[in-house]
Amino acid sequence: MSKLFTPFSIGKLEVKNRFVRSATTSYWSDDTGILSDPIIEHYEKLAKGNIGLIIKGHSYVSEKGKAHSKQSGLSAEAHVPRMEELVEIVHSYGSKIIGQINHGGFTCRQDRVTASAYKTNDWEARELRQDEIEKIIEDFAEAAKNAIAAGFDGVQIHAAHGYLNSQFLSDRVNKRLDEYGETLEKRALLLMRIYDAIREKLGEKAIIGVKINGDDFAEEGGMQVDDAISVIKWLAEKGLSFAEISGGGPEQQNHIRKTRGRAAIETGYCEATWGAHVKKIRDQIQDLPLIIVDGIRSRTTMDALLDNNVADFISMSKPFINEPDLVNLLEEGQERASCIDCRKCISSDNFAKTMLRCFYKHP
Numbered sequence: 573m574s575k576l577f578t579p580f581s582i583g584k585l586e587v588k589n590r591f592v593r594s595a596t597t598s599y600w601s602d603d604t605g606i607l608s609d610p611i612i613e614h615y616e617k618l619a620k621g622n623i624g625l626i627i628k629g630h631s632y633v634s635e636k637g638k639a640h641s642k643q644s645g646l647s648a649e650a651h652v653p654r655m656e657e658l659v660e661i662v663h664s665y666g667s668k669i670i671g672q673i674n675h676g677g678f679t680c681r682q683d684r685v686t687a688s689a690y691k692t693n694d695w696e697a698r699e700l701r702q703d704e705i706e707k708i709i710e711d712f713a714e715a716a717k718n719a720i721a722a723g724f725d726g727v728q729i730h731a732a733h734g735y736l737n738s739q740f741l742s743d744r745v746n747k748r749l750d751e752y753g754e755t756l757e758k759r760a761l762l763l764m765r766i767y768d769a770i771r772e773k774l775g776e777k778a779i780i781g782v783k784i785n786g787d788d789f790a791e792e793g794g795m796q797v798d799d800a801i802s803v804i805k806w807l808a809e810k811g812l813s814f815a816e817i818s819g820g821g822p823e824q825q826n827h828i829r830k831t832r833g834r835a836a837i838e839t840g841y842c843e844a845t846w847g848a849h850v851k852k853i854r855d856q857i858q859d860l861p862l863i864i865v866d867g868i869r870s871r872t873t874m875d876a877l878l879d880n881n882v883a884d885f886i887s888m889s890k891p892f893i894n895e896p897d898l899v900n901l902l903e904e905g906q907e908r909a910s911c912i913d914c915r916k917c918i919s920s921d922n923f924a925k926t927m928l929r930c931f932y933k934h935p
């Protein structure tokens with residue numbers, strides 16, 4: 573019998589099956605970060621579609637930390653009532669929902685900040701002062717409190733894809749000489765302090781997870797799988813509830829992704845971009861619920877990942893934009909997601925118009 577449709581618990585949180593909708597943002601909130609009706613309607617479709625655990629698209633922890641316009645916020649109590657409506661609808665279908673919280677770091681248009689001064693051809697970001705770091709840690713804890721006030725079943729700290737936490741973890745971006753830089757342990761201090769602050773605010777039973785890169789796929793340096801293993805171990809020792817393993821970001825080089833990602837093919841999990849990375853993490857960290865995301869499309873791969881104990885949950889983003897009822901379709905015998913990975917839902921041309929809408933299906 574397929575494990576896909578069996579329950580699994582993350583701490584006290586029982587999830588009815590092994591499907592996760594990976595955080596998927598939209599440009600559909602208003603300018604103050606408050607959710608619009610179409611967002612709530614979309615989440616209702618996902619919950620109706622029987623997804624066990626839905627991770628809400630990233631919400632900013634402060635106005636300054638906004639990664640893009642019309643992003644949802646969890647920085648203020650004013651964000652809570654509409655989030656509460658969304659959570660109630662999701663719960664009414666028996667799905668669980670976790671709030672992802674984020675600071676954009678050098679992706680923030682308003683004030684590009686990061687670990688150390690950083691420059692591209694188009695923009696420059698400045699180094700964060702220590703007092704600003706203290707404020708960001710408090711902001712994460714406050715946003716987590718707002719998420720729980722809205723009824724979310726837990727929170728996920730975004731530490732992947734080249735946003736602020738990911739920037740601090742990377743030795744390519746983080747050149748600091750204070751306690752936040754120089755060694756992996758010190759580069760991970762921001763994430764550890766954010767985790768501690770949230771744990772202190774929410775208590776020992778709260779579900780606190782992380783989304784983290786198993787590999788930045790950068791030209792040289794950056795997070796690689798052994799770094800990810802160390803960071804996840806440190807968080808697990810503190811009581812982390814789950815980790816979702818992702819990869820890539822602005823420093824990703826496609827040829828590096830192809831070579832290091834290719835190891836995934838040898839394991840047979842050719843659809844799951846970082847199957848081999850996640851397997852390596854699982855081999856070293858057994859007790860932590862693991863979620864694998866990226867490029868997973870067929871029942872065969874999903875079953876293989878669970879049967880071989882690579883991960884406990886199968887997470888997808890784009891396929892659920894196209895087919896919010898994919899879980900039911902797979903259970904009824906459909907072999908694979910219909911998403912053709914045209915990536916139009918995430919292309920910068922269409923970003924604002926089409927997120928949470930399949931551009932291929934509805935051009």
Ligand SMILES: Cc1cc2nc3c(=O)[nH]c(=O)nc-3n(C[C@H](O)[C@H](O)[C@H](O)COP(=O)(O)O)c2cc1C
Pocket residue numbers: 594595596597598628629630672730732733783818865866867868887888889890891917918927928
């Ligand atoms: C439209 C869109 C928005 C996304 N927003 C987020 C986000 O808010 N937070 C996040 O961690 N990842 C985000 N992602 C990345 C996905 O969660 C996921 O890691 C990635 O798409 C790979 O999974 P897939 O191959 O199943 O789509 C987004 C992806 C898409 C397509």
